[in-house]
Amino acid sequence: MPQRSVQPLRRTTALVLTALLATTPTALATPARPDHGRTCLGDVRVLAHFDRAAGQAAESIAPEPGGGAVVGMIPARQVVRVERTGAVRVLATMPLPPDGGGTTPVVGTPVVTGVVRSGGGAVHFLYSSGRGGLTGVWRLRRSGAPELVVPLPADTMPNALVVDDERDRFLVTDSTGGRVWQAPLRGGAASVWSADPALAPVDFFGANGLKVHDGAVWASNSDRGTIVRIPVAEDGGPGRAEVRASGLEGVDDFDFTGRGTEILAAVNQSSRLVRVSADGTGETLLDAGDGMRGTTAVVVRGNRAYVTNGANLVGGDSNLLLAELRRC
Structure with missing residues (x-):
């Protein structure tokens, strides 16, 4: 989630969670250069539009078999299912805490953030409320009722959620604490996996997006505009983080294309989808001219990229977009 706004409104709405937008976009530190065989996008289309006026600012994405997806919504506090037809159905709406969620770190309102779908089909998601007993990893039961399976401290801002199948654990970014937490897939107590300084915020959000890839945990840092790689040791613990890309101020979620x-x-702050090559150089593939509005998340499945636009603080259309990955 991008850097904070100086306006109180941006501090107190869940819209800022997925990324507060600054007024001036920041260019990548290193200009793009030709890269034979790089990934391009084609057949870009909107699969679903959401009710932004009702708080449906699209955040994270969990693709499902058949072409649909589960999407987290802020500040509606919802988990919704998008069918391949574009139909949208609310699966769960999280309850407000007794104090209304005013103690939620930084944003001051409770929010649903990361969503993930396990190999067995179970849907898990993150809820941040500023209250113990509500903040943490939740599972959506077959009955439709959500169940807290991994409690997290009230002062955390859980943001991205991934399943590390190799080690049977959840990994969760804590954006305000600048940490990655771990917890068993069966549920239970969480512990801090890494608090490397590269994950720390400057004054708003640090660790944000999260992926497990090629023997390492990768995380974005919104305040610092970086993507870092943390190698996983043989015992499952963290090595020292190294910055693999920079100049991405306000970067939110990310994913690997399948090409190394x-x-x-x-990049929420400037409403862009950016291709970052292996050497850290970047190229904008989609921007505001393509309809990007507060771009919050991207997930790659096969030759498809799912992209959410939260339209947080920039107005416009909150949506789920599909694009075909092509070699160019």
Whole structure:
């Protein structure tokens, strides 16, 4: 999630969670250069539009078999399912805490953030409320009722959620604490996996997006505009983080294209989808001219990229977009 706004409104709405937008976009530190065989996008289309007036600012994405997806919504506090037809159905709406969520770190309102779908089909998601007993990893039961399976401290801002199948654990970024937490997939107590300084915020959000790839945990840092790689040791613990890309101020979520360490990054602050090559250079593939509005997340499945636009603080259309990955 991008750097904070200086306006109180941006501090107190859940819109800022997925990325507060600054007024001036920041260019990549290193200009793009030709890269034979790089990934391009084609057949870009909107799969679903959301009710932004009702708080449906699209955040994270969990693709499902058949072409649909589960999407987290802020500040509606919802998890929704998007069918391949574009139909949208609310699966769960999280309850407000007794104090209304005013103690939620930084944003001052409770929010649903990361969503993930396990190999068995179970849907898990993150809820940050500023209250113990509500903040943490939740599972959506078959009955439709959500169940807290991994409690997290009230002062955390859980943001991205991934399943590390190799080690049977969840990994969760804590944006305000600048940490990555771990917890068993079966549920239970969480512990800090890494608090490397590269994950720390400057004054708003640090660690944000999260992926496990090629023997390492990768995380974006919104305040610092970086993507870092943390190698995983044989015992499952963290090595020292190294910065693999920079100049991405306000970077939110990201994913790998399937071509080595090439990345697609959602840059919320400037409403862009950026291709980051293995050497860290970047190229904008989609921007505001293509309808990007507060780009919050990107997930790659096969030759498809799913992209969410939260339209947070910039107005416009909150949506789920699909694009075909092509070699160019």
